[in-house]
Amino acid sequence: MKETLSGNEAIARGAYEAGVKVASAYPGTPSTEILENIVRYPEINASWAPNEKVALEVGIGASFGGGRAIVAMKHVGVNVAADPLFTLSYTGVKGGLLLITADDPELHSSQNEQDNRHYARFAKVPMLEPSDSQECLDFTKLAFEISERYDTPVMLRTTTRISHGKSVVETSAPVTDLPQPHLMRDPAKYVMLPGNARKRHFVVEQRMSDLAKDAATLPVNRIEMRDASMGIITSGVSYHYVREVLPEASVLKLGLVHPLPLDLIREFAGKVETLYVVEELDPFIEEQVKALGIAVKGKELLSLCGELTPGRLRQGFGLPAAQQMAAEDLPGRPPNMCPGCPHRGVFYTLNRMKAYVSGDIGCYTLGFMPPLSAMDTCVCMGASIGMASGVVKVIPEEERSKVVAVIGDSTFLHTGVNGLMDMVYNKAASTVIILDNRITAMTGRQENPASGHTLMDDPTFSVDLHMLCKAVGVQHVRTMNPLDLAECEKVITEEMARPEVSVIITNKPCVLIKREGVFKKGPCYVVDPLSCTGCRACLKIGCPAIQWLPGEGKKGIAHIDALLCTGCDVCRQLCKFSAIGEANER
Amino acid sequence: MSDKVTNILLVGVGGQGILLASEILSETFMLAGYDVKKSEIHGMSQRGGSVVSHVRFGSKVYSPIVPEGEGDILFGFEILESYRSLPLLRPGATVVVNDLCIPPPAVLNGQQEYPAGLPEKIAARFPDFLLIDGQKLAADAGNARAANTVLLGAISNRLQIEEKYWQEALERMVPKKALAVNLAAFALGRSL
Ligand code: SF4
Ligand code: SF4
Numbered sequence: 001m002k003e004t005l006s007g008n009e010a011i012a013r014g015a016y017e018a019g020v021k022v023a024s025a026y027p028g029t030p031s032t033e034i035l036e037n038i039v040r041y042p043e044i045n046a047s048w049a050p051n052e053k054v055a056l057e058v059g060i061g062a063s064f065g066g067g068r069a070i071v072a073m074k075h076v077g078v079n080v081a082a083d084p085l086f087t088l089s090y091t092g093v094k095g096g097l098l099l100i101t102a103d104d105p106e107l108h109s110s111q112n113e114q115d116n117r118h119y120a121r122f123a124k125v126p127m128l129e130p131s132d133s134q135e136c137l138d139f140t141k142l143a144f145e146i147s148e149r150y151d152t153p154v155m156l157r158t159t160t161r162i163s164h165g166k167s168v169v170e171t172s173a174p175v176t177d178l179p180q181p182h183l184m185r186d187p188a189k190y191v192m193l194p195g196n197a198r199k200r201h202f203v204v205e206q207r208m209s210d211l212a213k214d215a216a217t218l219p220v221n222r223i224e225m226r227d228a229s230m231g232i233i234t235s236g237v238s239y240h241y242v243r244e245v246l247p248e249a250s251v252l253k254l255g256l257v258h259p260l261p262l263d264l265i266r267e268f269a270g271k272v273e274t275l276y277v278v279e280e281l282d283p284f285i286e287e288q289v290k291a292l293g294i295a296v297k298g299k300e301l302l303s304l305c306g307e308l309t310p311g312r313l314r315q316g317f318g319l320p321a322a323q324q325m326a327a328e329d330l331p332g333r334p335p336n337m338c339p340g341c342p343h344r345g346v347f348y349t350l351n352r353m354k355a356y357v358s359g360d361i362g363c364y365t366l367g368f369m370p371p372l373s374a375m376d377t378c379v380c381m382g383a384s385i386g387m388a389s390g391v392v393k394v395i396p397e398e399e400r401s402k403v404v405a406v407i408g409d410s411t412f413l414h415t416g417v418n419g420l421m422d423m424v425y426n427k428a429a430s431t432v433i434i435l436d437n438r439i440t441a442m443t444g445r446q447e448n449p450a451s452g453h454t455l456m457d458d459p460t461f462s463v464d465l466h467m468l469c470k471a472v473g474v475q476h477v478r479t480m481n482p483l484d485l486a487e488c489e490k491v492i493t494e495e496m497a498r499p500e501v502s503v504i505i506t507n508k509p510c511v512l513i514k515r516e517g518v519f520k521k522g523p524c525y526v527v528d529p530l531s532c533t534g535c536r537a538c539l540k541i542g543c544p545a546i547q548w549l550p551g552e553g554k555k556g557i558a559h560i561d562a563l564l565c566t567g568c569d570v571c572r573q574l575c576k577f578s579a580i581g582e583a584n585e586r
Numbered sequence: 587m588s589d590k591v592t593n594i595l596l597v598g599v600g601g602q603g604i605l606l607a608s609e610i611l612s613e614t615f616m617l618a619g620y621d622v623k624k625s626e627i628h629g630m631s632q633r634g635g636s637v638v639s640h641v642r643f644g645s646k647v648y649s650p651i652v653p654e655g656e657g658d659i660l661f662g663f664e665i666l667e668s669y670r671s672l673p674l675l676r677p678g679a680t681v682v683v684n685d686l687c688i689p690p691p692a693v694l695n696g697q698q699e700y701p702a703g704l705p706e707k708i709a710a711r712f713p714d715f716l717l718i719d720g721q722k723l724a725a726d727a728g729n730a731r732a733a734n735t736v737l738l739g740a741i742s743n744r745l746q747i748e749e750k751y752w753q754e755a756l757e758r759m760v761p762k763k764a765l766a767v768n769l770a771a772f773a774l775g776r777s778l
Contacts, residue, residue: 004612004622029628108627132623132650165625165650166609168616237650244649311654322655325711327673330666331698333599333690335633366633371695539695544634547689548696556696 005169007162010133011072011100012037013171014140019178020044021067021095024055026414027443028074029109030163031102035072036446039455043174048446048455051381051414052077056084056099063097063153064190066181068144072100075116076380080415086123088153090200091190092207095181096147096154098140099125103159105280106307111361111380113305115281120155120258124204126211127155127258128220129236133167135220139255142220150207157257159280161237161307212259216267220255223268231272233265233285233296238278238308245313260288269294276301280308337366339545340521340566342482342508343435346406347374348541348570349488355404355496358391360384360416362408363442363510364435371542375406382407382415389419389428401496405432410440410448413463417472424473424501431495432503434465435482437510438518445512453515469503476502483508485573511566522567523582525560531579532557538571538580546571591644592745593652596626597671598663599688600634606759607661607734608639611741613755615643618747625650636667638674661741663720663734664688669704672711681712682740684720684733716740718778727771735760735768739775749776 005013011034015023023046025035038046049055052073059071073081078101085099101119104110120127126146128139136158143154188196215221227248234242235254242251252268254260269275269289277286277298286298301316302308314321337344347367350357351374359365359375360383368375377387388405395403407416412434420432440446447453452462469477476498480491495502513519527538534555538546545564550556560571562583572580596608608624615622626639640652657675662668662683675681683705692698709715718740720733727736735756742752752772760768 002616004609004616004624160627161625161650164628165623166612167623167647167650168621240648240650244653309651309654310649314653322653323677324655324673325675327670330670330701331690331692333634333636333667335600335635336691337633363633369691536696542691542695544691544694547694550696550699 001171003169003171004166005133005137006033006164006166007130007133007136007158008033008164009037010136010169011140011156011158012040013169014137015044015070016041017137017172017174018096018141018144019068019175020070021181022059022062022069023047023072024049024058024069025072026050026052026055026077027440027446028077028102029443030104030158030160031072031074031077031100032443032446033163034100035455038070046455048448050449052081053084056081056088059097059099060084060088062181063093063095064184065095066179066184067095068097068178069095070098070100070140073102074110075101075103075114076110076112078116078119080381082119082123085119085125085153087192087197089123089125090192090197090204092151092203093147093153094184096144098143098147099153099155101155101157102163103157105159108160111378113281115284116157117257117284118282120157124208125153125155126150126256127157128255129157129257130162130255131236131239131253132162133165133169135255136162137169137171139220150211152207157236159237208259212262215256215259215261216264218256218261221261221264222253223264223271224251224253225271226250228271229273230276231268231274232276232278233268233289234278235285236280238280241308241310241313242278244310245319246317254285257285260285262292265289265294266292278302278308278313334369335366336369336542336544337363338511339543339564340511340568342437342506342510342568343367344372344541344543345482345485345488345570346433346435346506347372349485349492350374350404352489353492353496354402355492356391356402358384358388358403358405360407360411361442362411363437364406364408367406369542371540381411382419385416385419385423385432388430388432389423389426392428392430400429403430404492404496405430407432407434408441409434409436409438409450409465412465413449417468420469420474420503421472429499429501431492431498432501433492434503434505436465436505436507439510439513441510441512445510445514465505474501474503476500478502478504479507480504481508482506483568483570485570522569523584524562524565524567525569525572525580526562526583527558527560528579528581529553529557531577533577533579535577537574537576541570541574543571589645591642591647592659593657594641594659594661595652595657595671595674596639596641596661596663597667598637599667600628600637602637602663603734604637604639604663607738608641610738610755610759611641613759614747614751615641617751617754620644621647623647623650636670638671659741659744661737663737665704666690666700669701669708672708675712678714679712680714680744681708682716682718682737682744683708684737685717686721716778718775723774724771727774728767729764729771732764732767732771735771736775739772740778742772742776743778
């Protein structure tokens with residue numbers, strides 16, 4: 001059947017058609033929808049893991065048990081999963097195992113732009129790179145064949161344009177003749193003590209060289225001869241930009257980007273006059289082609305930074321640009337926390353207290369934006385607590401009480417709890433605020449071990465964050481209502497002054513939680529235009545529901561959008577003139 | 587079927603339903619037998635940021651994004667975002683815009699003003715310009731939230747695609763209980 005599917009939907013479909021038994025992931029843009037779509041196939045046991053390392057370990061277990069497994073994450077997630085990955089390369093698999101890395105050129109929603117093709121080379125595993133949704137489906141199925149034929153995990157790399165782009169896909173029926181998983185023992189292969197691993201390293205090298213030879217005959221690597229004066233080696237979405245902008249050029253399209261089909265590259269280079277590599281981010285293919293002694297042009301024409309686009313390709317090849325009107329300077333529209341977000345009050349308070357805020361990855365990273373402007377660092381998932389420990393180790397005594405780490409519920413369970421263990425164990429006195437909104441909010445509200453529900457929406461045990469903090473040794477754990485500014489100020493002041501580790505857990509949910517009874521909307525608020533003095537105090541929380549009307553009143557007045565207001569009450573507490581109140585009272 | 591690829595851009599603010607509208611468009615083109623590619627960035631933009639969705643259809647489509655300066659049709663859900671995206675268009679492109687201003691943060695807090703006179707400036711550059719009161723028309727059709735579908739109807743007029751494919755796409759993509767309102771909203775838009 002024909003359907004328009006996104007790359008992520010097509011991968012999910014491919015997993016189903018390949019007879020996958022287990023899927024595990026931690027949500028991360030742009031990879032999140034892979035698992036969200038796998039849920040449509042009840043044959044697959046799909047679950048959110050607390051982090052990417054655990055997700056991969058679940059996949060490895062399923063594979064060793066003889067079932068096919070798929071594990072998905074965004075590019076930076078592979079950094080977390082790298083430890084098991086490198087040894088998995090040595091053990092190989094039983095049931096096929098596919099690891100998806102969804103890269104994000106242009107950093108549409110990421111903290112760096114790393115090119116994960118290097119991981120395939122570094123970990124010595126084959127990597128496929130699809131260029132549209134049809135290939136996402138086909139390559140997912142192919143990955144399992146390669147995985148089992150060569151006894152190796154396989155990586156599949158997508159980029160944001162592939163993951164979230166939609167194109168027409170032909171689907172087919174799932175395979176039916178896969179062996180039934182059961183316990184199988186083979187310690188020489190699966191126990192990587194040095195003695196065993198040393199032998200396996202030879203197996204790994206042999207496998208990669210076999211694959212490199214066979215790569216020339218894999219139909220996913222193909223030469224398309226057109227005009228021989230210009231030959232372009234390319235892969236992934238770049239292939240389509242090449243076809244769009246340079247339709248006459250001959251192309252070597254690579255579906256397998258590691259190991260490279262060196263014979264095919266030599267053959268292609270011999271057929272064309274000038275050879276180019278068109279690739280996003282790093283000169284991954286280019287450098288290996290140059291190492292063959294073949295003259296090739298690549299990164300001198302295209303940037304190492306950012307996504308490729310048809311326009312950038314045109315510019316790189318010196319083609320005339322389309323006639324375009326110039327961009328004007330217009331008010332920007334950066335993302336903002338939702339109206340009524342429970343984190344706003346905490347950041348407002350931290351800003352007022354001039355705290356040095358060690359931040360983390362999630363919606364609350366937006367606490368960096370003005371007017372809240374209350375975040376001083378943000379590096380990676382779970383890092384805020386460890387970094388707070390580090391900074392108090394070096395700064396003078398009188399500055400130490402200024403340091404506060406903030407972290408979300410999901411992020412705390414991802415890798416934050418390890419930092420907290422270290423903080424207690426090594427006696428680095430700092431304050432940690434767990435912004436518990438009871439869902440993995442930033443990526444679109446995925447369940448996590450503290451939310452009480454699984455990916456399949458079954459009710460389950462939910463981690464007690466308070467007891468968890470106690471269990472790792474925190475003596476002072478308290479709960480705080482983040483929508484009560486006086487309480488925020490009191491609790492945060494007290495805990496910052498404490499020369500010991502303390503944890504504050506906020507107790508209001510994300511306003512977007514859909515499950516009944518978790519988030520309760522309050523009464524709608526209005527500004528009384530007669531009492532409003534135009535002092536602008538309420539604008540300091542940056543709530544999207546509050547608008548400044550410069551033309552009204554003496555100095556202008558504030559106005560609350562009734563459709564956006566969730567009745568969180570934070571703005572009312574900011575108004576010294578009691579101009580803000582519940583709508584029905586006015 | 588002509589070989590030429592048609593480039594459509596849907597722009598607006600996160601949360602306005604742009605992704606669903608572009609899905610309905612893509613579905614329509616696929617049903618009508620075309621090759622279709624659609625691409626947008628979401629993630630951060632879910633929190634009220636700018637959204638640009640690219641939809642391209644033709645007998646064979648390569649790039650999933652509209653090449654800069656080659657947009658044929660701009661489908662704007664909000665005025666400022668529509669104006670911001672004009673550089674993506676080719677001269678003479680069609681521009682259909684919902685008459686709605688959503689102030690961005692710097693305007694909300696009074697640091698900047700929402701630029702005035704944007705519809706007139708768009709009309710001056712792109713003569714094939716239509717400003718639609720989507721909210722009002724949708725309310726006439728039975729639900730102010732179906733404004734997107736009114737706009738879809740207005741766009742459908744400018745594309746040579748049989749009406750039955752639009753209907754079928756709406757039936758496939760819109761939840762059952764909202765279908766009647768959306769079909770009415772579509773018809774209103776198509777009559778513009
Ligand atoms: S999604 Fe939830 S946590 Fe994120 S900004 Fe909105 S209310 Fe806050
Ligand atoms: S804080 Fe009160 S008085 Fe000041 S601008 Fe806001 S509503 Fe008006």
